[in-house]
Amino acid sequence: MIQHPGILALLLASGLVSLLLMAAGWQGLRILRGWDLHSGSEGQLDLERRTYLVSTLVANALVIQILSLFLFIFTADGLHTQFVGAMCAAGSLAADPFGYPTLLAKIATCLLAGVWLILHRADTQGYDYPLIRPKYVLLLALVPLVLTETWLQARYLMGLKADVMTSCCGSLFGQGRQGFAAELAGLPHQIMQPVFWITFVALLVAGLVLVRRRRGAALFSLLSLAFLLVSVASLISFFCLYIYELPTHHCPFCLLQREYWFVGYPLYGTLLAGAISGLGVGVLAPFSARDSLKGILPRMQARLAWVALGMAALFTLIVGIWMLLSPLKL
Amino acid sequence: MIELIEVMKTYQAGLATPFTAVDRVSLTIPDARLTVLKGPSGSGKTTLLTLIGCMARPTSGRIHLHGLPAGTLPALQAGDSVEITSLPERFLTTIRRRTFGFIFQQFNLVRGISVLENVLLPTYPMGLDHQEVEGRAVQRLEGLGLARLIRSSVDRLSGGEAQRVAIARALINDPAVIIADEPTAHLDSRLSEDFMELMGEFRAAGKTLLITSHDPIVYGSPLADLVVEMRDGQIVAGA
Numbered sequence: 001m002i003q004h005p006g007i008l009a010l011l012l013a014s015g016l017v018s019l020l021l022m023a024a025g026w027q028g029l030r031i032l033r034g035w036d037l038h039s040g041s042e043g044q045l046d047l048e049r050r051t052y053l054v055s056t057l058v059a060n061a062l063v064i065q066i067l068s069l070f071l072f073i074f075t076a077d078g079l080h081t082q083f084v085g086a087m088c089a090a091g092s093l094a095a096d097p098f099g100y101p102t103l104l105a106k107i108a109t110c111l112l113a114g115v116w117l118i119l120h121r122a123d124t125q126g127y128d129y130p131l132i133r134p135k136y137v138l139l140l141a142l143v144p145l146v147l148t149e150t151w152l153q154a155r156y157l158m159g160l161k162a163d164v165m166t167s168c169c170g171s172l173f174g175q176g177r178q179g180f181a182a183e184l185a186g187l188p189h190q191i192m193q194p195v196f197w198i199t200f201v202a203l204l205v206a207g208l209v210l211v212r213r214r215r216g217a218a219l220f221s222l223l224s225l226a227f228l229l230v231s232v233a234s235l236i237s238f239f240c241l242y243i244y245e246l247p248t249h250h251c252p253f254c255l256l257q258r259e260y261w262f263v264g265y266p267l268y269g270t271l272l273a274g275a276i277s278g279l280g281v282g283v284l285a286p287f288s289a290r291d292s293l294k295g296i297l298p299r300m301q302a303r304l305a306w307v308a309l310g311m312a313a314l315f316t317l318i319v320g321i322w323m324l325l326s327p328l329k330l
Numbered sequence: 331m332i333e334l335i336e337v338m339k340t341y342q343a344g345l346a347t348p349f350t351a352v353d354r355v356s357l358t359i360p361d362a363r364l365t366v367l368k369g370p371s372g373s374g375k376t377t378l379l380t381l382i383g384c385m386a387r388p389t390s391g392r393i394h395l396h397g398l399p400a401g402t403l404p405a406l407q408a409g410d411s412v413e414i415t416s417l418p419e420r421f422l423t424t425i426r427r428r429t430f431g432f433i434f435q436q437f438n439l440v441r442g443i444s445v446l447e448n449v450l451l452p453t454y455p456m457g458l459d460h461q462e463v464e465g466r467a468v469q470r471l472e473g474l475g476l477a478r479l480i481r482s483s484v485d486r487l488s489g490g491e492a493q494r495v496a497i498a499r500a501l502i503n504d505p506a507v508i509i510a511d512e513p514t515a516h517l518d519s520r521l522s523e524d525f526m527e528l529m530g531e532f533r534a535a536g537k538t539l540l541i542t543s544h545d546p547i548v549y550g551s552p553l554a555d556l557v558v559e560m561r562d563g564q565i566v567a568g569a
Contacts, residue, residue, distance in 0.1 A: 037413075037416055040335060040336060040337075040388075040390055040391045040392035040415065041390055042338075042343075042389055042390040045387065045388065045389065045390055045415065045416075048416050049387070052418055052419070124418065124420075125404065126404075126405070127403050127404070127405075127406075127412065127417055127418070127421045128413075128416065129416070129418075291405065292403075292404075292405050292406075293405060294405045295404075295405055296404055296405055
């Protein structure tokens, strides 16, 4: 294991979040089994008091969980100098077989944690715990995912050894190579450009319909997720070529480095925030008829839709400006 | 209307020396009436008052507030009911501020500031227009015969004056329910009768009044619509 402040912080944070979520998961099981707001029993009143505390702790733990994704990427990028052949986080993640699975697990938990926070926020707007059951069902789904991610991350970070030979990003994300990353890099920009713009426009239209007519929440959610996936694929396929000003460099991790003004952080940040907000719109949709949330959820969905649209627009603005100003023309 | 169903409050529950202050109390407190909880010290009157006034939570049981005005809580319509023992703290705070006015046994006025500032204190968290609430406070103090003391420090007030300031403070947010805990404990008979007269005026104005007392001037008053006797945490008569 390499002694690095980022590694220690990540292990500590994941350990704490896992412990908290396990305790909260146990509470969730008690709630799902015994919650009855009509009962005035001692057990029910005890559950009501506990859920307030537990939800607050989980909310804070999940904020840490979301932030840890960025710390993980930052740490992986900072560690690349330790490995032979690595040029950025892509090489660090490839230095151990658990690297990329950890990244994918962290992205998945980040999205679900964000959705849980939205559900929690909506639940606290109603005076009678209107979303307590869905909130804890989602939490119970999150617990094994976070535990898996903690285990993967521990295997990865503790298994890292300095000076091992690894692949550089040019080889991982090079056209004509084997693997999923190389296939993404090989997606032709003539196809990906229209796909990206069509998805963006579709998201805008769905968002405006949702805000003005309060319809199409599920479609908007799906399009938000699609926009995240298409944007990442487009970033690898052609956007990053404009940023690097190189027609053959498709690495999605070099964007995180100083020489590219750390533009990867706002790009990935906007994509994730937009996807979480967009998913939140759809997740809240089935509950908008609940008495204590009438009038509250539609407003919240509209705000989330605006955030999702704003984030998508910001992402598009950043890459669009780069496309316009880059000397590279595809 | 306030409806209590099997309400119980146990202090130190789960420890070696649990103490049940309120024991399975069921009670209906009617609107726009004066209800008195009477009983000796330690009978659970004050604990019950704190549970109804959202200042403490019961160990078990439920308390329903019926016929709330619109906007008391988000998404609540006029006349709706709400069960307060399950409410998360931030909603409890809202109910406490908008629905209840409290008159404490020790008056609990904040020393070192004026009568007017004391009366205005409950309005600050509401974010209301200062001039408007100040006008309302002055009017209320004048109505209680305290016009000349508005700018005086509360440190210089007599017992009766301090209590009237406490009453003005309890009324400043125009609550539907006024809760008073042993309000005549520090007053002589004449001031106690004056206090009951005031309560009669509030009842006539449509306020629901809930008073704990073991003073015969209070529970023996013809103004008391319902007298509930408590002993050892239980209702023994009147419910």
